[in-house]
Amino acid sequence: MGIRKSNITPSINVDDMLKSAEISHEIEAEKQDVDKLLVEIREAKETLLKIQQDLQNVIKAEDDVTVALKAAIDSSDNIINGICNAIVKAERNTQFKATIKSEHLAQLQQLLDKAIETWKTMLENHCSKQAKMLTEHEFNMRKILRRNEGIWFSDFWMKVLGIFLFVYTVTLVLVAYCVT
Known part of the structure; x- marks a missing residue:
């Protein structure tokens, strides 16, 4: 534009x-x-x-x-x-010079005696605890046997059971062998 x-x-x-x-x-x-x-x-x-x-x-x-x-x-x-x-x-x-005096030996003996006494008391405590635990265990076993819980076999019956199981197993094996 x-x-x-x-x-x-x-x-x-x-x-x-x-x-x-x-x-x-x-x-x-x-x-x-x-x-x-x-x-x-x-x-x-x-x-x-x-x-x-x-x-x-x-x-x-x-x-x-x-x-x-x-x-x-x-x-x-x-x-x-x-x-x-x-x-x-x-x-x-x-x-170094080392000397041992009789006083030191006496102190050592006293320490050893105290240690032995401590061990004796600890051993007595341990024995008493074990005796208590054994008594409790016997009591529990008597209670179980009184209620007829569990099973207990004498030596004689265990021998009879063992012989029976052995004879039964041998017989079963022989029968299976003869059949086949």
């Missing part, structure tokens, strides 16, 4: 003008976005440079601490070796 003023002046194309204005507006907006991004990138770069410097300082401090720790380890090893050598010398050069 074109607007004409007169025959002498050329026509103005409004669509092209709007498109060019729109394009220039978009370019301006993108420039502003790019400027903002550049500012953010510069700030990030400065922050990264500060972090890098801090890391270098930390690495240097770590190296200093490592050297100090190695020196401390070496000196502690020397101290430990010196202490061990002093202990060994003291053990070699020290003589």
Whole structure:
């Protein structure tokens, strides 16, 4: 579409003008976005440079601490070796004198007597507890037998039962063998 003023002046194309204005507006907006991004990138770069410097300082401090720790380890090893050598010398050069007096033997005898008395009382308590448990067990067995609970065979009847079962099994085997 074109607007004409007169025959002498050329026509103005409004669509092209709007498109060019729109394009220039978009370019301006993108420039502003790019400027903002550049500012953010510069700030990030400065922050990264500060972090890098801090890391270098930390690495240097770590190296200093490592050297100090190695020196401390070496000196502690020397101290430990010196202490061990002093202990060994003291053990070699020290003589112990041991004497046993009759008073000490009497004290030892008293301690042994007390220990023996303690063991005797403990053994007597144990025996009395066992006797009590045995009496209770016998009482329970009598009660069971009085009520005819359970089964009890004398030696004679157990022998008779065993012989009967043996003869029965042998007979059964022979019958099965003869049948087949």
